[in-house]
Amino acid sequence: MPSPALTNLSTPSRPSSGASSPAAANNPHSILSPLSQASSALDSLAVSDTEETEHSMTSKSPLDGQGSGPAGTREAAKQSNSIDEHEDKHLLPLQQMQQPAKPAEYDEKGARRRDIYAAAASANKRTPTTPIPTSSGESSRRPSANGVRPTGLTPSTEITPSSSKKSSDSSAKKNEQPLKEGRQPVATKEASIPTLNHATPYGFMRPGLVSHMSVAGSMSPTYASTPMTSPQSTRVLSESPKLAGTPLSTSQTIEPDHKPKKIVAIPGLPAIEAAKRFAAFQAVDRHVLPHHRVIGIGSGSTVPYVIERIVDQGPEVNEKRWFVPTGFQSKQLICQAKLKLGDVDQFPSISVTIDGADDVDERLNAIKGGGACHLREKVLAEASDDFVIVADYRKNNKVLGDAWKQGVPIETPPFAWSKVLSNIERIPGALEPVLRMGKAKAGPVVTDNGNFIIDAPFENWVMREPEVLLQKLKMLTGCTEIGLFCGMASTVYFGNEDGSVTVKRSDGTTDTIHSEDS
Numbered sequence: 001m002p003s004p005a006l007t008n009l010s011t012p013s014r015p016s017s018g019a020s021s022p023a024a025a026n027n028p029h030s031i032l033s034p035l036s037q038a039s040s041a042l043d044s045l046a047v048s049d050t051e052e053t054e055h056s057m058t059s060k061s062p063l064d065g066q067g068s069g070p071a072g073t074r075e076a077a078k079q080s081n082s083i084d085e086h087e088d089k090h091l092l093p094l095q096q097m098q099q100p101a102k103p104a105e106y107d108e109k110g111a112r113r114r115d116i117y118a119a120a121a122s123a124n125k126r127t128p129t130t131p132i133p134t135s136s137g138e139s140s141r142r143p144s145a146n147g148v149r150p151t152g153l154t155p156s157t158e159i160t161p162s163s164s165k166k167s168s169d170s171s172a173k174k175n176e177q178p179l180k181e182g183r184q185p186v187a188t189k190e191a192s193i194p195t196l197n198h199a200t201p202y203g204f205m206r207p208g209l210v211s212h213m214s215v216a217g218s219m220s221p222t223y224a225s226t227p228m229t230s231p232q233s234t235r236v237l238s239e240s241p242k243l244a245g246t247p248l249s250t251s252q253t254i255e256p257d258h259k260p261k262k263i264v265a266i267p268g269l270p271a272i273e274a275a276k277r278f279a280a281f282q283a284v285d286r287h288v289l290p291h292h293r294v295i296g297i298g299s300g301s302t303v304p305y306v307i308e309r310i311v312d313q314g315p316e317v318n319e320k321r322w323f324v325p326t327g328f329q330s331k332q333l334i335c336q337a338k339l340k341l342g343d344v345d346q347f348p349s350i351s352v353t354i355d356g357a358d359d360v361d362e363r364l365n366a367i368k369g370g371g372a373c374h375l376r377e378k379v380l381a382e383a384s385d386d387f388v389i390v391a392d393y394r395k396n397n398k399v400l401g402d403a404w405k406q407g408v409p410i411e412t413p414p415f416a417w418s419k420v421l422s423n424i425e426r427i428p429g430a431l432e433p434v435l436r437m438g439k440a441k442a443g444p445v446v447t448d449n450g451n452f453i454i455d456a457p458f459e460n461w462v463m464r465e466p467e468v469l470l471q472k473l474k475m476l477t478g479c480t481e482i483g484l485f486c487g488m489a490s491t492v493y494f495g496n497e498d499g500s501v502t503v504k505r506s507d508g509t510t511d512t513i514h515s516e517d518s
């Protein structure tokens, strides 16, 4: 008799996705090419969510509805997958050898021990490490998400992806010097890039081939819609934030010579899209600075506007830059905008990444992964000296999950999904985790990395401490990455209904930027 979990794959009780997942397929303003332009190799893989409606938390798990007999019930499935059984009868020696921490998660009765996560909970918070130039020329300290010091790129350094790790380290030291206001980008040395003349999972890499290479990860072609077009100029909405006198983030600077192009409206653009576009433009104007050489490009419906604004900065500055995508969508955007494509294994130190989000709480923790890209997104976020989120007002919430009901996206290898799902269910406050199913595909969503996604909702009291939840989930073997981005964003730009943009920063400061007509 086939496994209940497997038989249920073909009859999912819950369709995938929900609120605000990247919906560029329905977005006439996306600059992505149509589905037909997507790599055929990926057609059979990634199927992301495009639906704008929210899904109820009452959705059923794939393990539900297995029949009433003990062997077919959800409870039976849990029991057959129980940690105790596996550990006691089959896997204990192997697990002791390979995963010494795991048995400690449970007491002798199989109940999860909560206290062991307390110490780990703080470990994922950022600790001050990396200096970021400020407008005053002082360095504010910006860490990586897990307290790992990014090597950092010297802002004045010309990037050539060919130097060694050794030069990367020395460059990182130089990077600690604060930027002097008005300091100009100088074409100097190779820096911060590990040696590339070696075989990689993507082939033999060397400078010059990079922009033609396929990026391993790829976002679903369902993001594709219309190609980028230059917006027709009609009226000025806003000038540079510097000229407008808008307060700057404490951790950011606008170069004196950095005068962003005037923003021109797109006639007929729906209000929500106009708000997202304005938010994306403000984020680019403030965070993607002329001296930045490696830029991370995130995923979602706001990101086409990020690219549009970066293109506005002109070919002179952009031809000196490399752009690192978080998935298929952003790779397409980068290529279609004729920007230079890199990958994070060439550029483990990124100046700034701008990304979308599914939900953001008052402390700027975020849920990401509605577009199934959060593994790459988190790697880039962590590699970035500055991680910035752009979203619309629907994502601006007090507690994660207030608006985003489908749960925390968790990427897991296909073979492990059922076990991971049953382990997630044992976390106190877990509701009903489900395997995310494709829409235009029979079967589960497959990520750019060939994995599955489990959407795991939790009770409100759990979501109030997302750092603690993140640590619990991280402890589960088979959780490849969790779509909780805790303490990672320096700044979030929310496009509002009235056309204004709310800026929230990790230092607790907030601003509102008004367009001329709001």
Ligand SMILES: O=C(CO)[C@H](O)[C@H](O)COP(=O)(O)O
Pocket: 019, 020, 021, 022, 023, 024, 298, 299, 300, 301, 302, 355, 356, 357, 358, 367, 368, 369, 370, 371, 372, 373, 374, 377
């Ligand atoms: O995390 C993401 C993809 O994994 C996206 O950034 C997130 O889903 C936001 O997308 P959208 O702007 O389309 O709502």
